[in-house]
């Protein structure tokens with residue numbers, strides 16, 4: 222199917238070629254756009270601040286959100302998304318959750334339909350990489366295609382899968398999972414697989430291992446730390462989940478140091494060797510050792526970077542014309558009182574909404590909004606739906622436990638008398654209530670928190686918290 226669309230605000234043509242249902246490759250005549258914007262820039266930028274418009278680098282959750290929110294606030298301002306992946310923007314969470322059950326190309330749900338962008342005159346340039354920023358003249362350089370002017374720039378470049386430093390990590394049969402291409406490559410090899418090794422007990426690795434088990438595939442998970450999800454969860458819920466996975470048949474190996482990944486006679490990954498010489502074989506290896514923020518683009522332009530593009534409470538970088546949002550950002554957290562970099566759909570979405578308001582407010586000389594959304598996250602691991610609200614001290618052993626039995630539990634983390642985070646498994650009602658309680662200041666009597674017979678929702682409704 223070939224569809225042709227015209228983006229009036231930039232006077233450019235976009236040809237969309239759908240190869241398979243959910244994967245659309247957009248070929249953009251960017252040269253024409255660059256030429257047109259050049260003309261706009263030279264002739265009228267001095268008379269108004271809003272002719273070049275807003276350029277967003279990155280077509281992920283954050284980039285697409287900020288574009289949509291900008292258009293909701295301002296019907297006219299030109300908006301361009303520069304996205305280096307070839308595919309139409311898609312959601313990442315299904316990649317690890319639907320790997321074994323669905324065709325990943327269909328499971329990768331579009332973030333927004335093609336019509337969403339064309340109807341709103343948002344120019345979506347896929348397969349196009351931004352390689353530099355000239356902050357003096359306010360232009361971004363596009364790889365091999367010249368440059369594009371901006372009045373406001375949003376950096377939403379996300380993160381990439383961290384590479385594992387281990388001999389054999391580049392063998393065929395060793396996979397990572399960040400992009401749709403990664404998911405497609407991994408899914409191609411799943412057929413006929415009986416056993417899987419996962420290196421790294423983070424969210425992605427555990428989701429892949431848990432769903433493998435559900436599909437009859439033996440799963441072994443190696444974690445270098447002495448507990449799973451140590452950076453994200455308290456020891457209590459970390460232990461609870463470890464027990465849960467082990468009961469389901471997952472071989473979870475903690476404090477486990479690997480020496481290498483070794484190949485079979487065909488040169489494919491076939492086993493790992495631990496540092497004490499044990500050999501554990503499997504048909505496939507997946508590495509899930511975290512993500513690295515894509516900050517090189519910002520750093521090369523001299524913006525402040527510290528494991529994330531550094532922004533203020535309004536999500537603005539140290540350049541007043543540049544904002545940054547999503548996985549690539551380090552921001553002052555309203556809840557933890559420290560700076561944070563958060564990789565979650567909620568963070569990318571809510572930062573997109575706030576950045577859009579602040580960009581338009583700046584162009585209109587209005588006041589800015591602080592980013593104060595309560596952080597929340599979910600992860601589906603087999604039959605365990607883990608949900609986290611707030612930011613708590615993940616090293617804290619002293620927590621309040623509300624145990625419902627039957628694989629349902631919530632753990633409440635306090636800082637003094639203030640509730641700062643709630644980790645729940647299979648109790649969505651606690652999670653929803655916790656988000657509201659934390660947003661309202663974190664007032665919850667610990668004895669009430671510990672009592673599973675008192676629904677938290679009833680406390681919110683009656684204002685008894």
Ligand SMILES: Cc1cc2nc3c(=O)[nH]c(=O)nc-3n(C[C@H](O)[C@H](O)[C@H](O)COP(=O)(O)OP(=O)(O)OC[C@H]3O[C@@H](n4cnc5c(N)ncnc54)[C@H](O)[C@@H]3O)c2cc1C
Pocket residue numbers: 278279280281282283284303304305306312313314315316317349350351352377378379380381398399400425515518546547548549563564565566567569597598599600601
């Ligand atoms: C397998 C998986 C499962 C997940 N599951 C969950 C979950 O269950 N719950 C949850 O809350 N979160 C989950 N996440 C995290 C969530 O998907 C991310 O937090 C979210 O996608 C971040 O959005 P983003 O737009 O900041 O970054 P990204 O989604 O990484 O998008 C950034 C985009 O910018 C592009 N880009 C980078 N540099 C350039 C450049 N120079 N020029 C042009 N484009 C560029 C990148 O290629 C990418 O397409 C999951 C992530 C993965 C990988």
